[in-house]
Amino acid sequence: MKNQIKYILLALVASAVLSSCSPAKGDRTGHEYMPDMAHSIAYEVQAYQAYRLNTWDSASTFIKKDLSMPMLPVAGTIPRGYTGVFYANASDRAAQLSMLRGGNSLNAIAVPLNGYVPYYYQDTEDERVRASNEIRSNPFPITMDGLARGKELYNIHCGICHGEKGDGGGYLVRDANPAAGDPGGKYPAAPANFLLDTFLVSSNGRFYHAIMYGKNVMGGYKDKLSFEERWEVIHYIRALQAESKKLKYTDWVNELNPEFGVPKAQMDRLAQQVPDASSAPGAANSRQ
Ligand code: HEC
Known part of the structure; x- marks a missing residue:
């Protein structure tokens, strides 16, 4: 009898102890023996x-x-879908900063000094037309460095379809040449020929929009090219167009269409005409 009471008491104590160990659930951590050693305390x-x-x-x-x-x-975090301006080279920097401050006329697209560049057009046909109508000038001046970078990027990303000359005859779409053992390009759709009149008179916005979203079978390139790189590629396409018409499109002169790009030399002259650029708000401490 004595033993029985002892066992019953022991069972009661054991069940009381065990039931006080409530399990972890939801926001409740429950009770644990030495909890901090088993689970670290993470910040939420x-x-x-x-x-x-x-x-x-x-x-x-x-x-x-x-x-x-x-x-x-x-600080400096760039939200998804936005791009930063990258000052690739010191000699372009002054011209670019002047552009960022609105030193570039011809309804330049304002680029905030923090480098965030939103794109307010959707991927629809109406918006393509709107972008073509509204985005006119290239916010970056024509520089020889920029054209060289544009050429490299163009040949990597666009030339394979649109052709190194911009005529739409890139490597992927070339004709078969059985004599040379060349099976031809495999690309099924005809890429745009930038040397056609329709593209010679198209605004920069048509190109920018195509880079952002692509078109039909062409994919978008906004994740491959930064804001500045997109505009460098567009400058280079303009240079190809000018070349096909035996016109100049350089850091010194733009004979193709003044709306498409401002030569750096011309911008330097414009900047000199701005009387007090150095005292403009934010001028002294702009990001270098
Ligand atoms: C894989 C092949 C391919 C690549 C690479 C490519 N494109 Fe295209 N692109 C096309 C095709 C095909 C079309 C025609 C789409 C249509 O009109 O249906 C086109 C059309 C265009 C157009 C005309 C859009 C319009 O408004 O009619 C532009 C501008 C353009 N591409 C620019 C570029 C640029 C800039 C690059 C490089 C960043 C590039 N493409 C890379 C295949 C390509």
Whole structure:
């Protein structure tokens, strides 16, 4: 009898102890033996007040629950879908900064000094037309460095279809030449021929929009080319068009169409005419 009571008491104590160990569930951590050693305490940075009940702060020099508040992104963070301006070379920098401050006339697209460049046009046919009508001038001056970079990027990303001369006869679409053992290009659709009149009179916006979204079987290139690179490629396509018409499109002169791009030399002259550019807001401390 005595033994029986002992066992019953033991069973009661054991069940009381075990039932006090409630399991972890939802927001409840439950009770554990030495919990901190089994589970680290992670911050929930995007949640307000997640740590309001924590008591371990008293010994700390900072309040951990304050650190768990939603935080601003690190300075200079570029949101998805936006691109930064990259000053590739020191000699272009002054001209580019002048452009960023609106020193470039011809309804330049304003580029905020922090380099964020949103694109407000959707991937639809109406928006393609709107972009073509509204985006007119190239925000970057024509520079020889820019044209050289544009050429390289064009040959990598566009020339395989649109042709190194811009005539739409790229490597992927070339005709078969059985004599030379060349099976021809495999690309099924005809890429645009930039040397046709329709593209010679098209605004820069038509090109920019095509780079952003592609068109039909052509894919978009906004994730491959930065904001500046897109415009360098467009400058280079303009240079190809000018070449096909025996016209000049350089850092010195643009005989193709003044709307398409401002030669750097011309922009330098424009900048000299701006009387007090150095005292413009933000001029002194612009990002270098
Ligand atoms: C894989 C082949 C291919 C590549 C690479 C390619 N394109 Fe295209 N592109 C096409 C085809 C095909 C069309 C014709 C689409 C249509 O009109 O249906 C086209 C059309 C265009 C047009 C005309 C859009 C319009 O408004 O009619 C432009 C501008 C253009 N491409 C620019 C570029 C640029 C710039 C690049 C490089 C960044 C590039 N493409 C890379 C195949 C390509």
